Amino acid sequence: MAQASTPQEALPTPPASEPREAVEPSATASAPQSSEQLPPRANAPTVPEGSPSIDERLTADEHRVEALEEQNTETKNDLSALKKLRISGYIQARYQYQQDLDDSGAGGYSRFGVRRGRLKATYTTDLSQFMLQIDAVPAGVTLKDAEATLFVPGTKQQLSVTLGQMKWPFGYEGPQSSSDREFPERSRVVRNMLPSERDRGAKVNGRYKWLRLAVGVFDGNGTDSGTTQDNDKEKDLVGHLGFDLKWIAGGISGWYGHDMGRLPTDTFRHAYDRTRIGADLQAYFDVVPLGGTSIKGEFIAGRTYGAANNATHLDVPAHGWYLLLVQNIGLNDAVAVRYDTFDPHNGQTDLAAGEVPGADNAVDTVGFVVQHHFGENLKVSAVYEIPMTHAVAQALDPHDNLFTLQMQARF
Amino acid sequence: MKKTLLSSFVAFGLAVLPLTAQAGTVTVKGSDTMVILAQRWAEAFMKKNPATKIQVTGGGSGTGLAALQNGTTDIAMSSREIKEAEEEKLRARYNTPPSSVAVAKDGVTFYVNESNKVDALSVEQLKDIYLGDTTSWKAVGGADAPIVLYSRENSSGTYVFVKDTVLGGDDFASAAQTLPGTAAVVNAVSKEKNGIGYGGAAYAKGIKELKVKKGNEAFAPTAENVKSGKYPLSRELFFYLRNKPSGEAKAFIDFTLSAEGQAIVTQVGYFPVK
Numbered sequence: 001m002a003q004a005s006t007p008q009e010a011l012p013t014p015p016a017s018e019p020r021e022a023v024e025p026s027a028t029a030s031a032p033q034s035s036e037q038l039p040p041r042a043n044a045p046t047v048p049e050g051s052p053s054i055d056e057r058l059t060a061d062e063h064r065v066e067a068l069e070e071q072n073t074e075t076k077n078d079l080s081a082l083k084k085l086r087i088s089g090y091i092q093a094r095y096q097y098q099q100d101l102d103d104s105g106a107g108g109y110s111r112f113g114v115r116r117g118r119l120k121a122t123y124t125t126d127l128s129q130f131m132l133q134i135d136a137v138p139a140g141v142t143l144k145d146a147e148a149t150l151f152v153p154g155t156k157q158q159l160s161v162t163l164g165q166m167k168w169p170f171g172y173e174g175p176q177s178s179s180d181r182e183f184p185e186r187s188r189v190v191r192n193m194l195p196s197e198r199d200r201g202a203k204v205n206g207r208y209k210w211l212r213l214a215v216g217v218f219d220g221n222g223t224d225s226g227t228t229q230d231n232d233k234e235k236d237l238v239g240h241l242g243f244d245l246k247w248i249a250g251g252i253s254g255w256y257g258h259d260m261g262r263l264p265t266d267t268f269r270h271a272y273d274r275t276r277i278g279a280d281l282q283a284y285f286d287v288v289p290l291g292g293t294s295i296k297g298e299f300i301a302g303r304t305y306g307a308a309n310n311a312t313h314l315d316v317p318a319h320g321w322y323l324l325l326v327q328n329i330g331l332n333d334a335v336a337v338r339y340d341t342f343d344p345h346n347g348q349t350d351l352a353a354g355e356v357p358g359a360d361n362a363v364d365t366v367g368f369v370v371q372h373h374f375g376e377n378l379k380v381s382a383v384y385e386i387p388m389t390h391a392v393a394q395a396l397d398p399h400d401n402l403f404t405l406q407m408q409a410r411f
Numbered sequence: 412m413k414k415t416l417l418s419s420f421v422a423f424g425l426a427v428l429p430l431t432a433q434a435g436t437v438t439v440k441g442s443d444t445m446v447i448l449a450q451r452w453a454e455a456f457m458k459k460n461p462a463t464k465i466q467v468t469g470g471g472s473g474t475g476l477a478a479l480q481n482g483t484t485d486i487a488m489s490s491r492e493i494k495e496a497e498e499e500k501l502r503a504r505y506n507t508p509p510s511s512v513a514v515a516k517d518g519v520t521f522y523v524n525e526s527n528k529v530d531a532l533s534v535e536q537l538k539d540i541y542l543g544d545t546t547s548w549k550a551v552g553g554a555d556a557p558i559v560l561y562s563r564e565n566s567s568g569t570y571v572f573v574k575d576t577v578l579g580g581d582d583f584a585s586a587a588q589t590l591p592g593t594a595a596v597v598n599a600v601s602k603e604k605n606g607i608g609y610g611g612a613a614y615a616k617g618i619k620e621l622k623v624k625k626g627n628e629a630f631a632p633t634a635e636n637v638k639s640g641k642y643p644l645s646r647e648l649f650f651y652l653r654n655k656p657s658g659e660a661k662a663f664i665d666f667t668l669s670a671e672g673q674a675i676v677t678q679v680g681y682f683p684v685k
Contacts, residue, residue, distance in 0.1 A: 080585070083565065126582055156580045180503050207495070246498070246508040284507050286654045292507025328506050331482045331653075376481035 089119040090179045090410035097403045102355075107400075114138055115406075116178060120145070127151050129160075143223075144198065158207045162216075165200045165223065169214030169240045170253045172280040172298055173322075182326055182369050184383055184404050187340035189320025193276055193300050195307050196224035201235075212251065215239030220257045220274060224307055234258040234271055242280075250281035259304050261314040272315045276302035291328030298322055301346075317346040336369040352395030361390045379408045436464045437659050441475020441488035442568050443592045444611040445648050448515060448679045449488055455675060456666045463659050469592070472568030479651055480504060485660050487651040490517065490568030490611070491575075507654045513647040514667045516682040517611050518632030519572055520644075521621040522597060524604045529553040531622035531629035534643055537577050540607065543584025548605065560587035561596045561608035569593065572646055573609055611681070637682045648681065 052060070092115045101107030120133040129149040135142050147166050152159040167175045173186050174194040185191065200223075203216030220236035221227070236257025242250060255276035262269045280298040287293065301319035306312030320342030328334045343362040351358025367385035374380065383404040391397050439449050446469040453465035470478075475487035476497050493509065501509045521537060523529060529552055532540070539545040540558055549555045562583050563570040574580065590596050593610030600606040601618045622629035623643050636642035656664050666672050673683040 126580065156575070246502075284502055286507040286510075289657075292505045292654055294506040326506050334506070373482070376483070 084123050084125055086122045086124070087120070088122070088411060090116065090408055091118075092116040092178070092184070092406055092408045094184065094404055094406040096405075099399045099401050101398050101400060102396075107398075115184065118144065118179075126157075127153060160205045162203045162205065163201075165198055166203060166216075167197050168194055168199055168218065168222075168238050168255075169203060169205070169216055170194060170238050170255060170276065171240065171278045171300060172250075172282060172296065175240075179408060179410055182324070182334065182336040182371060182381070183338055183367055183385075184381065184406050187298075187320070187322040187338065188342040188363060188365060189300050189318075189322065189340060190298070192313075192318065192320070192342060192344070193302050193305050194222075195305075196222045198223045199236075200230070201238075210243050210245055212242040212244055213239070218257075220259065232258075232260040232271075234260060236274060238276075247285070248281070248283045250279070253278035253280070253300075255302065259314065261304075263314055272304050274302075274304040276300060276305075288327065291330060291334075293328070294324075294326045296324045296326075313344065316344070318342070318344050319346060332373040334369075334371050336371075338365075338367045338369075340365050340367075350390045350392045352391065352393040355394055355396045357389045357391045357395040357397070361392075361395075363390070364388045377410055379410075381406045381408070435462060435659070436466060437486065437663055438484045439465060439467045439486045439488060439650075439663075440470060440478045440484040442472045442490040442648065443469040444490045444517065444567075444569055445488040445515075448648075448676065448681060451675045451679055452663070452667050452672055455671065456663055459666075460659075460662065463662070465663060471564060471566035472571070473566035476651060479509070479653060485652070486664075489649045489651055490646065491571045492649070493651055501653060505653045510652050510655050512650045512652075512656070512664055512668070513684050514650050514664070514672075515648040515676045516637055516645060516684055517648050518637040518642045518645045518682070519569060519576075519609060519611065520632045521607060521609045521623070522600045522618045523607050523621055524600055525617075525619050526604050527553060527619060529621065530619075531624050533624040534577055537623075538579065541573070541578055541583055541587065542581055543586060554605075556605045559603050559606040560584060561599050561603075561606055562587040562589055563593070563596065563610070564589055564591060569610055572644075576644060576646075634677075634682050647684065 093113070094115055095110075095112050097110045098108045114137050117136040118133060119136065120131070123130040128151065129147070131145055131147040131149070133143075133145040135144050143165065145164070145166055147162050147164040149160050149162040151157040152161065169175060171190065171194070173181070173190045174197045178186075186194075186197075190197075199218040199220065201216050201218030203214060206213045216238055218236050218238055219230035220234060221230065234257060236255060238253075238255045238257075240251050240253045242252075253276065255274070257274045258271035259274040260269045261272055278298065278300040280296075282294060282296045285293040285295075299319070299321040301317070303317045304314055305316070305318060320340065322338060322340030324336060324338040326334055326336040341362065341364045344360040348360060350361040365385055365387045367383060369381055369383045371379055371381040381404070383402075383406070385402045385404075387398075387400050387402075389397050389400075439453070446467060449467045453467050457463065457465055472487075472489035472491055475484060475489060476493060478484040479487040480497070480500050493511065498509060521532065527548070529548060532551060536545065536551050540551070541560060541562070543560075545551060546558055547555060548558055560583075562573075565571075574583065588599070590599060590608075596608035596610050597618055600608045607621075620632060622631045624630075625641070625643050630636045630642045632642050632644070637645040650664060650667070652660065667675075668685070673685055676683045
């Protein structure tokens, strides 16, 4: 409007390629007023009698702009809510070949499968978080995580309380996402001590500088127990106290609870101790010119474990550990080697039944991985694992080496 | 069978291990606050090192740090410190903790229209304004007129800095209009006489910069006040890398920290780290 007094100057015509925004709004606004001072152009449209005045049209336009601003605010508020919603997921599809167990051709397999098909929705605000994760695989759709979290006000989300179904806060490999792991499955000791890795309960999670604490009360039997509701009043206390100094992190874990079960010698069910202790350490180095190097290790010992409500190894003490070395090669490649060992029954001598080793003999496993990232969404891993079951007397280590080719797509 | 499997394993490894680094090009992405500064650095560096190409793009600190994680940039520019979650993701993916280099200092500046009577506000007053508790300029010594709030997108490091430092982690008022880039905020405030916005000092041309009260004194975002720490909203501007700087990326970072590089910092309107 400020330029209304100099309407004689012709406005420059922007080239066709120039965006419309290049025209000064003030210059455009001055055009209507110029018609009062200049004679109408020959081809100018005639304004019919009784049509709204320029002021009326401007007022109407202003109202339209105000209405658009209101709509814009509404849209912005809607989008703001959507920005808090995050949908993510990943699929792990694989081919596996396991060699025949013996020379007769028995055992072994060659098969394709979908190991994990995860879909996760997270909605996070300053005070709360909703998280739901399902797993859709050929065997069916199961609930993995259902968490309702309160971030304690005034702690900048450094302290939170979560209720629902979640991972046990124990150790490193258990809570670690399967999409981040180099190996397709967790080590044998973790698979035995933390079957399904999840349970229903309540957890407090806190961070202060380099200190990390997560502790919770859980039903105790895990989501693989086959029941959707706890079948006893015993509750388990599980926690991890850790530290994170960027290049090195780790912690200690503890678990104390009971499992209601009956041994063959029992007349009635007893509350047997279900305990675990653990220690984990992860170190990260930047010394090899090819890329980052990490070394991770974890030790777990415990009593009463296994699937089906831990009834498979009621009151049985066991322990195991693993050591993992990962070397990145450039941006997209990495190689890893893992050695893990698990003794299913502390103190029990390894057994043999003819050429077959005892079911509770210790097993050591060495595995190798080569992985490549195709962009940010796809990871291909080739894995070869060699389990070595302890064999005594006439028993032979079963031929159960396993090759896995896995493609993981995530978003 | 074991031999066959191992052979295929090795063959796969050799097939998928191509070196992907694009020699001679360093990509720099992230903070909109730092784009102009990084472009000036890149121009000066490429004059001296014609064989090296520095590509600079904006998008916000969060975008840059995400690109660092995805492997689509060599250096992420960030006007805020990296979040723990971002750091952990980088470490998990690349098996080494990311490294950071402070390359310049900045005073986050609140702007008002030149015609606004208000010259200085305390951090508390700014907080009340951006939380939506104070809605009229009259409440802070200005005209009896509604306050029009301008803010940044949540991928912006400046947004995160203001949210954490000024708002104490609380959410911005829903009335705050989100604009894509500090230049857009400055432009909007210069046209809206009741407007208030924020951004880096380098963009503060043609509008009035507010002083920030601390006790009985008020401090402008000047070089002296930012360097001495008297200005309450001073911050460092960072380069983040996946691992320790090496090769051409290191040469570029060394240049930004050299006397010549830090002189460019001053020319652009920021403050040197040395």
